[in-house]
Amino acid sequence: MVPKGRSFRRSNPVTLLLAALLTLGFLFFILSPSRTGNTTSAAAAKAQHFSAAEHPLSPPTSPFLKQASVPDDQRAPPPVVHYKLDSLTTSSDPVGNRETVHILTPLARFYQGYWDNILNLDYPHDLISLGFIIPKTREGNAATAALQAEIAKTQSGPEKKRFASITILRQDFDPPLQSQDESERHKLENQKARRAAMAQARNSLLFTTLGPSSAWILWLDSDIVETPPTLIQDLARHDKPIIVPNCYQRYYNKDKGAMDVRPYDYNSWVDSGTAQNLASKMGKDDILLEGYSEMATYRTLMAKLADLNGDPSSIMSLDGVGGTALLVKAEVHRDGAMFPPFPFYHLIETEGFARMAKRLNYQSYGLPNYFVYHYNE
Amino acid sequence: MLPTYASPKKMNRHGYANGHSAYVEKESRTFSISPHRFQPRSQPAYRRRKQLMVRLAIICVCSTIIVMLLFPSLRSAILPSISLGLMSTTETFQLETVRYYDLSNMQGSARGWEREERILLCAPLRDAESHLPMFFSHLRNFTYPHHLIDLAFLVSDSKDRTLEMLSQMLNDVQNDPDPKQPFGEISVIEKDFGQKVNQDVESRHGFAAQASRRKLMAQARNWLLSAALRPTHSWVYWRDADVETAPVTILEDLMRHNKDVIVPNVWRPLPDWLGGEQPYDLNSWQESETALELAETLDEDAVIVEGYAEYATWRPHLAYLRDPYGDPDMEMDIDGVGGVSILSKARVFRAGVHFPAFSFEKHAETEGFGKMAKRMQFSVVGLPHYTIWHLYEPSVDDIRHMEEMEMERIAREKEEKEQAERAKEIKEQFVDTNNQWEKDKADIQNLAGQESENKKAAEDNSQGGTDASQPNQAKAQPDQNAVPA
Numbered sequence: 001m002v003p004k005g006r007s008f009r010r011s012n013p014v015t016l017l018l019a020a021l022l023t024l025g026f027l028f029f030i031l032s033p034s035r036t037g038n039t040t041s042a043a044a045a046k047a048q049h050f051s052a053a054e055h056p057l058s059p060p061t062s063p064f065l066k067q068a069s070v071p072d073d074q075r076a077p078p079p080v081v082h083y084k085l086d087s088l089t090t091s092s093d094p095v096g097n098r099e100t101v102h103i104l105t106p107l108a109r110f111y112q113g114y115w116d117n118i119l120n121l122d123y124p125h126d127l128i129s130l131g132f133i134i135p136k137t138r139e140g141n142a143a144t145a146a147l148q149a150e151i152a153k154t155q156s157g158p159e160k161k162r163f164a165s166i167t168i169l170r171q172d173f174d175p176p177l178q179s180q181d182e183s184e185r186h187k188l189e190n191q192k193a194r195r196a197a198m199a200q201a202r203n204s205l206l207f208t209t210l211g212p213s214s215a216w217i218l219w220l221d222s223d224i225v226e227t228p229p230t231l232i233q234d235l236a237r238h239d240k241p242i243i244v245p246n247c248y249q250r251y252y253n254k255d256k257g258a259m260d261v262r263p264y265d266y267n268s269w270v271d272s273g274t275a276q277n278l279a280s281k282m283g284k285d286d287i288l289l290e291g292y293s294e295m296a297t298y299r300t301l302m303a304k305l306a307d308l309n310g311d312p313s314s315i316m317s318l319d320g321v322g323g324t325a326l327l328v329k330a331e332v333h334r335d336g337a338m339f340p341p342f343p344f345y346h347l348i349e350t351e352g353f354a355r356m357a358k359r360l361n362y363q364s365y366g367l368p369n370y371f372v373y374h375y376n377e
Numbered sequence: 378m379l380p381t382y383a384s385p386k387k388m389n390r391h392g393y394a395n396g397h398s399a400y401v402e403k404e405s406r407t408f409s410i411s412p413h414r415f416q417p418r419s420q421p422a423y424r425r426r427k428q429l430m431v432r433l434a435i436i437c438v439c440s441t442i443i444v445m446l447l448f449p450s451l452r453s454a455i456l457p458s459i460s461l462g463l464m465s466t467t468e469t470f471q472l473e474t475v476r477y478y479d480l481s482n483m484q485g486s487a488r489g490w491e492r493e494e495r496i497l498l499c500a501p502l503r504d505a506e507s508h509l510p511m512f513f514s515h516l517r518n519f520t521y522p523h524h525l526i527d528l529a530f531l532v533s534d535s536k537d538r539t540l541e542m543l544s545q546m547l548n549d550v551q552n553d554p555d556p557k558q559p560f561g562e563i564s565v566i567e568k569d570f571g572q573k574v575n576q577d578v579e580s581r582h583g584f585a586a587q588a589s590r591r592k593l594m595a596q597a598r599n600w601l602l603s604a605a606l607r608p609t610h611s612w613v614y615w616r617d618a619d620v621e622t623a624p625v626t627i628l629e630d631l632m633r634h635n636k637d638v639i640v641p642n643v644w645r646p647l648p649d650w651l652g653g654e655q656p657y658d659l660n661s662w663q664e665s666e667t668a669l670e671l672a673e674t675l676d677e678d679a680v681i682v683e684g685y686a687e688y689a690t691w692r693p694h695l696a697y698l699r700d701p702y703g704d705p706d707m708e709m710d711i712d713g714v715g716g717v718s719i720l721s722k723a724r725v726f727r728a729g730v731h732f733p734a735f736s737f738e739k740h741a742e743t744e745g746f747g748k749m750a751k752r753m754q755f756s757v758v759g760l761p762h763y764t765i766w767h768l769y770e771p772s773v774d775d776i777r778h779m780e781e782m783e784m785e786r787i788a789r790e791k792e793e794k795e796q797a798e799r800a801k802e803i804k805e806q807f808v809d810t811n812n813q814w815e816k817d818k819a820d821i822q823n824l825a826g827q828e829s830e831n832k833k834a835a836e837d838n839s840q841g842g843t844d845a846s847q848p849n850q851a852k853a854q855p856d857q858n859a860v861p862a
Contacts, residue, residue, distance in 0.1 A: 058562065079551065082565045082567060083567065084567045086567060166474055170481065203729035212604035336732065
């Protein structure tokens with residue numbers, strides 16, 4: 001120790017300075033500029049930089065370059081940006097064609113299971129952008145805080161898990177019902193107002209965040225806690241404009257004394273003559289609802305057609321779709337298909353959406369044997 | 378590690394330098410030639426502890442470096458915290474991926490320019506090269522703060538240089554040295570819909586083409602809006618490129634009414650032979666019983682279009698209610714809207730109102746938009762006495778008529794010329810006779826004069842020769858008559 005100290009003391013300060021500089025230089029070159037040795041992550045970073053916008057005024061589906069040092073009024077005016085929507089494809093091989101997926105979630109409560117599930121999606125995360133809309137209620141504030149905490153963790157975590165861009169919106173209207181309790185919210189008389197508000201929330205989220213580069217829209221409810229990690233690829237593989245998996249729920253079956261599954265979402269159906277007769281006798285502002293004994297429609301429900309051990313790729317065409325998990329080609333929404341917050345052919349929200357899409361010549365499809373699971377309260 | 382300055386010995390050396398050496402030496406030790414010679418001593422406990430700490434630190438740093446070398450993804454997480462921002466010059470660290478917006482701040486109010494409310498200006502363009510200079514002069518003249526206006530264009534199925542020209546003009550305005558000129562976000566959406574319908578005036582306004590044409594227009598508008606609407610927008614303004622005259626304060630003027638959807642009256646100037654001016658946009662109207670009954674009878678895909686004899690709807694049109702001297706602030710509730718100039722709150726579009734590219738309550742595009750907005754209980758009004766002027770493009774009929782008129786004019790001019798010539802000839806001939814007459818008159822007068830002189834001379838000479846004077850008198854008679862004439 002002491003001899004070293006001595007030589008240290010004796011050496012010229014200039015030498016020491018140079019040595020220090022050299023060390024710093026080494027550290028800098030080894031650590032910082034590069035992501036050396038890991039080419040995929042370098043490519044990803046490059047791709048991400050390529051897709052990033054130059055200015056904060058940009059589509060919410062892409063990240064933008066921070067210019068923290070420049071105050072807003074001294075910043076150069078935003079550039080003229082061209083978007084070539086002709087070259088935007090939606091194909092059965094979305095990963096191969098690097099098609100972007102915009103996952104949209106109306107969030108009422110935050111479930112950790114939901115977030116863990118989308119983190120586990122194995123679609124390239126740099127092609128996924130997320131959008132949330134949250135009501136401005138006490139419950140909504142709590143959900144926002146929880147969501148933001150998870151986002152902060154993910155977006156500063158491993159690069160492979162990070163999403164391209166995340167938008168959080170706070171709703172500008174109050175939900176008609178304060179209670180989100182299962183029993184309360186499924187009452188028939190509450191349904192119309194509840195689903196109208198839900199439709200409006202979906203539309204607000206959709207039309208403000210769709211942007212010019214999204215190829216697919218995945219609607220995923222905040223209470224979907226389990227899907228296959230290949231959900232997006234599996235649904236897109238069928239190359240259909242609108243496609244919906246079967247939404248089930250895991251629960252503890254007391255009779256069997258074991259975990260079991262049961263159907264949850266009844267909004268995916270094929271229309272029936274009975275339902276059309278009912279509709280024709282209704283007033284202009286009345287709606288048909290599924291799953292209520294007061295209103296027997298005798299529609300063919302996809303939830304009832306499931307075969308737990310059947311071929312998951314079997315497909316059927318539908319007249320109404322549920323919104324718990326729903327993959328839509330962006331062009332369907334761009335043509336104007338939205339979630340009617342008013343009775344449209346006596347249908348509302350996602351069911352009305354399927355009807356409106358049909359008016360625009362897009363057919364909806366369902367996968368009766370492909371399952372996603374709803375949270376059990 | 379550290380040199381020995383801290384040791385008590387060093388203090389002694391200072392003592393020597395101060396010249397108190399003898400005193401110090403006497404007190405502590407015997408005199409020595411080399412008093413600072415190294416003497417191994419047992420290290421104190423604190424120094425051993427310090428060395429341990431130093432070694433641990435070195436091991437830590439080394440292992441961190443190795444870990445970071447092996448797992449590059451960890452670097453970005455750790456580096457910014459230890460490098461005090463020195464190393465974060467690479468761009469990926471500056472990427473911002475999370476946006477947070479409260480939509481209740483983007484509701485739109487009557488005085489948006491004071492509350493810094495952003496407007497999205499949407500303009501669908503097709504083969505609009507010739508209109509662009511005029512359109513940009515309107516844009517540049519807007520009094521609404523430009524940095525609050527985001528521009529979005531949809532260029533579709535254009536066969537002329539619309540796109541190049543648009544980019545050029547947009548770049549010019551964004552790089553304008555005047556800081557008040559550049560606009561906010563600018564998006565140019567390029568999308569072809571494979572449109573078969575021609576944009577020339579005749580095919581554009583033919584009845585048969587209307588329904589499918591309007592559905593395609595609706596589709597284009599929806600693509601534009603869905604790609605360009607952002608959570609930050611409070612207002613959306615739709616403006617056609619072929620508006621010729623509009624007040625520069627139109628955004629504020631329409632905004633002041635604080636309605637969900639509002640349109641001005643749209644007229645167009647005409648050549649004098651067509652009456653000087655004419656209502657242009659007939660798509661802004663109030664619903665009528667007749668039209669509702671008519672709608673009942675039509676099939677699901679039919680689209681009612683205004684201004685054609687095929688569908689007599691008897692609706693009150695905004696355009697026909699204009700009074701040039703009326704109050705420009707007067708409002709009128711309407712059900713269908715025209716698309717030349719629509720100011721709408723962004724929340725209307727956020728709620729899902731769009732331009733139906735299908736038959737919605739028997740209407741499509743902007744009329745269907747008005748209907749849908751009404752269906753969702755939004756207020757839709759028109760201003761009958763606040764007028765903007767659409768460009769006058771002569772229709773094929775007009776052009777034919779104008780050609781006829783031109784030919785007529787040429788024929789008329791020719792005829793006039795001929796007539797003039799004839800008149801001139803006649804006049805000339807008439808003047809000739811007059812001259813002749815005058816000449817004759819003069820001649821006769823001369824003759825008469827001579828004769829009277831002759832007579833006098835003859836009378837002077839002799840009283841005889843009455844035979845000769847008789848005809849002379851007869852000749853003088855017309856002469857006398859002519860003098861007063």
